Amino acid sequence: MRVKPRFKDVATVRSGLKKENYLADDGIAGVVYLADRLGKPVLIEGPAGTGKTQLAKSVAEMTGARLIRLQCYEGLDESKALYEWNYKKQLLRIQADKKSDSWSEVHDDIFSEEFLLTRPLLEAITSEEPVVLLIDEVDRVEVETEALLLEILSEYQVSIPELGTITAKQIPLVFLTSNNTRELSEALKRRCLYLHVDYPDLEREKEIVLTKVPDISENLADQIARIVRSIRQLDLKKAPSVSETLDWARTLMLLGIETIDEKEAKETLHILLKYQTDIAKAAKELSVTK
């Protein structure tokens, strides 16, 4: 079943991602590479807005694979994640020719793939073309539901009582993201490679701003990255995420600001920070001369 690896080495992953405007550091690229080589899912954790979901999307684009996304939420169950029998169609089938078929024929017939509604997980492993499966915010489902994922994550197969086991035609790249609102079960963690995506360092953040915001000057990007880093060092309720940094950069561009001074920084802080107490604190900190 092992197909040929998708990536040659870590550097290929990195440059490939860069082409998709996703700047990976060594850790990220390395884990993506390993995930492909070992055929294992990747569990991505980290603060909100650091590009966890984006990573999966970018990898999909890079490999030219289809992205199948399963958004997790409380109350997600088998029939929405794995498969469901299309019972309306089954009913029609039974009523269509009542006389002709014997019981066993009908029975076998209505539990065939024709009457199966595939949901994201099943779709991902039955797909012929290459896919990237993204299971988003896996920490939102209950602990019991997590168990649904285990079979598909370790064996890449789904067991359907009426049909038997469906094994994957090709091994998809699987990404799970978690915002860490609860501890995931050991069983799930054990089956995955673990990747923690943190806020980028100064250089990388600057690069990200430069690639994502067109026409921004090097100087401004540098300043933005440095101010954001200073703000992140404060003890805040919610530190600014990368997406918020980008929003801020875009705003400054729209306002036609070339270099940020104190006044402008203060006036646009509400884009970076979402709590009034945080804004007040940051404004105070930034204006204080030591």
Place this chain on the structure above:
Amino acid sequence: MSGFIAELRSAGLPVSLTENLDAMEAVKVIPIEDRDAFKYALGATLVKNNAHWRVFETIFEVYFSLRGPEYEINQDNQPDDFWREMQDQMDQVKGQGEGKGSGGGMDSLTPEEIAAMLMRALMNGDQAMMRALAKQSVQRFAGMEPGRPVGGTYYLYRTLRNLDLDNMLQKLMDANREMSKQELTSLEERLEKDEFESRIEQFKQEVEAEIRRRLVADRGAEAMAKTLRKPLPEDVEFMHASRDEMQSLKKALYPLTRKLAARLARKRRHGRKGPLDFRNTVRHSLSYGGVPADPKFRYPRPAKPELMVVADISGSVAAFARFTLMFVYAIQNQFSKVRSFVFIDGIDEVTKFFKSTEDIGEAINRVNTEADVVWVDGHSDYGHAFEVFFERYGKDINSKTTVLLLGDARNNYHAAQSWVVKEMRKRARHVYWLNPEPKSYWNTGDSIVGEYGAHTDGVFECRNLRQLEGFVENLA
């Protein structure tokens, strides 16, 4: 390699057999000479919790720090080209040939020159230079002797003292101000300062790593790992935490409370079914032709407990009290009401500090500075504190209230007044005592936790975050 895994396990990381196998598998497909890739391969397969990453990193450094060419320890034969280049740089800076010849390497430099070079490297953010300087200064200043049984922190201290990094920041700022012609705005100045601070921090880490490398070379990895073994943040004891550990504790606290709050909220919602919702059932029965086939239930709304926290904040247990207060307030929406009191030998209510601000840290600070807790001499007197508490606030204790008493019950041989606790228990729903001391110390010396404990619903040992979390989860 198996030694490495064993060390991870003994440091408290849960590494399972399959994870171990995965790591082996991963290492196979990674080019072995790429040290970073090697590290991430191990990290991705072995460490499944971000809080454990630091411990992993330390142990990794110890076990694999001698790999890779740029990490080799060459005492004498420094790569000459590199040094020459550095010397040239130095010469340019000073405008005179102070560097003593290019072949001699760095050994001939005076401490002042090293300091100057370091300053320059920090100024330009020159990584390679900083690493080289770290190496050099360790060799010079740390005075490491093979086989001497002192910890790495001793050497670290010696090295850094010689470099005088505290003043370095000030000097850097001054130099920077001189260099840029026009006045810096205060914003820019602050940014510069942050930048330098992070570079100095980086340099310190280089020094630390260098010392570690040398110690490993001297003593061997196993012995070294043992001395470096640090508890995970959730296992750090409140009473003996160092300043660094306190910081990491604080960092660990927030995600922990968030998780706990999410878990408790979930428990509350899913715990049990509420009473039958008659209207809803009838409404839904219409779709089954009037047969109530699908009974509907009301959402359960179990009462949230009221909480009164009474904490000893005298020196010995202050850290513990602080953490418990932070913890409780971080999940205060799980309780219908939280009131907090602090005492040493007098007692004061501090609820208002937490009410007036959203920032828990600030509130704690105000508790420490503003609360009126000293009655006579500022030594813990549980008896008197409890008496006053009961007198003033006792009437507010009712059948919904849970009272938490925090402290080590070291009463300095004052009167115990344990009847107060007994009275409290009569009125309150529960009275619990949390003690940050290890169980084996209870009731030794002036500790009278047993005497109070007899009147409570339970005394719990609460030495670290893990135990605290466990207790709070059962409480709410």
